[in-house]
Amino acid sequence: MSLNSTMRGYGAMARLLHWGVALLVATQIVIALRAWKLPLGNDKFALLLQHRSLGLTIFTLIVIRLGWRWANGVPTLPDSVGAAARALARFNQYLLYALLLLLPLSGLIMSQSAGTVVSWFGLFNIPNLVAADEALLKQMKLVHLLLNTVLFAGIALHLVGALRHWLWLKDGVFQRMLTGR
Ligand code: HEM
Numbered sequence: 001m002s003l004n005s006t007m008r009g010y011g012a013m014a015r016l017l018h019w020g021v022a023l024l025v026a027t028q029i030v031i032a033l034r035a036w037k038l039p040l041g042n043d044k045f046a047l048l049l050q051h052r053s054l055g056l057t058i059f060t061l062i063v064i065r066l067g068w069r070w071a072n073g074v075p076t077l078p079d080s081v082g083a084a085a086r087a088l089a090r091f092n093q094y095l096l097y098a099l100l101l102l103l104p105l106s107g108l109i110m111s112q113s114a115g116t117v118v119s120w121f122g123l124f125n126i127p128n129l130v131a132a133d134e135a136l137l138k139q140m141k142l143v144h145l146l147l148n149t150v151l152f153a154g155i156a157l158h159l160v161g162a163l164r165h166w167l168w169l170k171d172g173v174f175q176r177m178l179t180g181r
Pocket of ligand 1: 100
C-alpha cells in the first residue's frame with residue numbers, strides 16, 4: 001500500500017484525508033441541524049461548541065489536503081469519461097474545496113461578531129478576526145446558510161457522480177478512492 005497517489009490510483013494519504021473529511025462533514029451537518037432546532041440553552045451551546053471546533057478541524061484538514069494534492073498530484077480520469085462530465089466533476093471538486101474553507105471562515109466570523117470567544121474543543125482560543133458587530137452577525141448568518149445550501153447541492157452532485165461510476169459505468173473510478181486501485 002503506497003502513501004503517494006499515482007496516475008492510476010489514490011495513495012493511502014489522499015484516501016485517508018478524503019474519507020476522514022467526508023465523515024467529519026457528515027457529522028458536522030448532523031450536529032449543526034440538531035443545534036439549529038434547539039431553543040437557546042445549555043444543550044444548544046454544548047452542540048455549538050462541538051460544531052465550531054469540528055468546523056475548524058475540517059478547515060485545517062482541507063488546507064493539508066490541498067497541500068498534499070498540490071505536492072502529490074491527482075490520478076487522471078480514464079479516456080472513456082467525456083469532456084462535459086470531466087469538466088463538471090473538476091468544477092464540483094474545486095467548489096467543494098472552496099466551500100469547506102469558506103464555511104468555517106464564515107462560521108468563525110459569525111460567532112466572533114456575536115461576541116463569542118471561539119475555542120478549539122476548549123483547549124485554546126482562536127484569535128479574534130472581528131469585534132462584536134450586530135450588522136455583521138446578521139450578514140454572516142445569511143452567508144453561512146447560503147454556503148450550506150450550495151454545499152448540500154455540491155455533495156449531492158458528487159454522490160451522484162460517484163454512484164454513476166460505481167454502478168453504471170463500472171470504470172474503476174469509484175474503487176480507486178476506496179482501495180487505491
Ligand atoms: C465545514 C464546516 C461547517 C459546516 C458544514 C457548517 C454547517 C452548518 C449548518 C448546516 C448550520 C445550520 C444552518 C445554518 O445556520 O447555516 C450551521 C449553523 C451554525 N454554524 Fe456552522 N458549519 C461549519 C463551520 C462552522 C464554524 C467553524 C463555526 C464557528 C467557528 C460555525 C458556527 C455556526 C453557528 C454559530 C451556527 C448557528 C447559527 C444559528 O443558529 O444562529 N460553523 N452550520
